[in-house]
Amino acid sequence: IAEMSANHNQDFDQAVKIIKAAKYSGADAIKLQTAKPENLTLNCERPEFLVPDGSLWANTKLFDLYEQTCMPWDWQPKLKNIAESLGLDCFSSPFCFESVDFLKSIDVPVYKVASFELVDTPLIEFIAKQNKPVILSTGLANLAEIDDAVRTVKATGNDQIALLKCNSAYPSPPEEMNLRTIPHLNRLYHLPVGLSDHTLGSSVAIAAVSLGACI
Numbered sequence: 001i002a003e004m005s006a007n008h009n010q011d012f013d014q015a016v017k018i019i020k021a022a023k024y025s026g027a028d029a030i031k032l033q034t035a036k037p038e039n040l041t042l043n044c045e046r047p048e049f050l051v052p053d054g055s056l057w058a059n060t061k062l063f064d065l066y067e068q069t070c071m072p073w074d075w076q077p078k079l080k081n082i083a084e085s086l087g088l089d090c091f092s093s094p095f096c097f098e099s100v101d102f103l104k105s106i107d108v109p110v111y112k113v114a115s116f117e118l119v120d121t122p123l124i125e126f127i128a129k130q131n132k133p134v135i136l137s138t139g140l141a142n143l144a145e146i147d148d149a150v151r152t153v154k155a156t157g158n159d160q161i162a163l164l165k166c167n168s169a170y171p172s173p174p175e176e177m178n179l180r181t182i183p184h185l186n187r188l189y190h191l192p193v194g195l196s197d198h199t200l201g202s203s204v205a206i207a208a209v210s211l212g213a214c215i
């Protein structure tokens with residue numbers, strides 16, 4: 001799965017080029033993000049709402065950063081059609097109930113829960129009730145929180161679940177990836193387990209496959 005993230009730079013033609021590059025590179029799917037700044041944070045200048053030191057965006061208001069990077073929603077059905085015309089699945093990470101409803105309206109085949117939302121149990125329950133596969137990213141979660149998320153999905157009668165090992169640093173240092181979590185999660189839950197990779201290069205992804213990663 002190729003992650004577009006904010007690499008479109010709010011340029012529709014750039015987003016199309018990324019989809020075509022994903023297809024050329026051998027990806028099976030392209031993933032978007034469906035969010036609005038007001039659904040992610042407050043428009044506030046308190047330190048808690050600024051990007052911390054050590055980041056490329058240090059001291060930027062989170063609201064301003066999300067405003068600059070969020071993908072316009074009216075692009076998403078158009079990009080989905082382009083991706084599907086190339087043989088790619090296209091789906092997204094919703095960050096609120098409104099975005100789940102929007103993605104339902106364009107009939108995405110899968111829902112991806114971002115690491116930051118893994119403890120948002122009401123959102124996960126609402127996503128699971130769409131009765132589509134749910135991919136849960138675990139970059140900020142401890143085992144108890146992963147367990148809660150899996151149980152929340154299963155409680156709706158939806159057993160179409162996959163987990164992604166993740167380190168939510170940008171970029172992630174390879175030595176901090178702890179890929180042994182992949183077989184551990186597989187043994188615990190008997191679910192497909194993959195990697196959400198924020199490292200540079202391909203070495204970590206290759207190592208993850210050797211440990212059983214299938215996404």
